[in-house]
Amino acid sequence: MKNHKKFSFPGRIQSFVYAFRGLKILAKEEHNFRIHLLATILVIVSGLFAQLSCFEWLALIFAIAFVIITEILNTAVENLADFVSPGQNEKIRKVKDIAAAAVLVAAIVAVTTGGFIFLPRFSLLFS
Numbered sequence: 001m002k003n004h005k006k007f008s009f010p011g012r013i014q015s016f017v018y019a020f021r022g023l024k025i026l027a028k029e030e031h032n033f034r035i036h037l038l039a040t041i042l043v044i045v046s047g048l049f050a051q052l053s054c055f056e057w058l059a060l061i062f063a064i065a066f067v068i069i070t071e072i073l074n075t076a077v078e079n080l081a082d083f084v085s086p087g088q089n090e091k092i093r094k095v096k097d098i099a100a101a102a103v104l105v106a107a108i109v110a111v112t113t114g115g116f117i118f119l120p121r122f123s124l125l126f127s
């Protein structure tokens with residue numbers, strides 16, 4: 001519940017602590033989040049080998065962040081939906097499918113971005 005508290009630095013630092021706790025929960029409980037972290041590490045290692053330009057790194061970082069952020073929001077929606085309605089529910093199905101669609105769109109954007117960056121280099125390797 002939001003209330004109008006006075007600004008305080010310890011309060012702001014506490015917000016970071018909560019957010020990091022959220023990351024810890026995701027890493028511990030969410031398989032999809034772990035898969036995305038693994039994919040991120042693979043992409044970063046491939047990027048280091050491929051000697052990407054600054055612009056290419058920026059594009060990759062945004063694409064990766066887009067997927068991870070949508071996955072986090074999707075997980076938050078799923079958790080809230082399961083809490084609000086533990087049983088099967090047609091409206092919850094729709095809400096979860098829509099939230100999952102955000103991750104799908106982000107993943108398509110990320111794969112396309114990765115394709116633009118890495119495919120020309122692969123084709124050079126095999127030509």
Ligand SMILES: Nc1ncnc2c1ncn2[C@@H]1O[C@H](COP(=O)(O)OP(=O)(O)OP(=O)(O)O)[C@@H](O)[C@H]1O
Pocket residue numbers: 030031032078085086087088089090092093094096097100
């Ligand atoms: N309470 C529900 N009522 C109706 N359909 C549901 C319900 N919960 C889940 N579903 C359906 O199952 C799909 C998968 O939901 P779920 O919560 O298991 O997500 P998930 O993508 O498998 O997540 P994760 O693997 O991260 O747990 C939803 O997109 C929805 O179509």
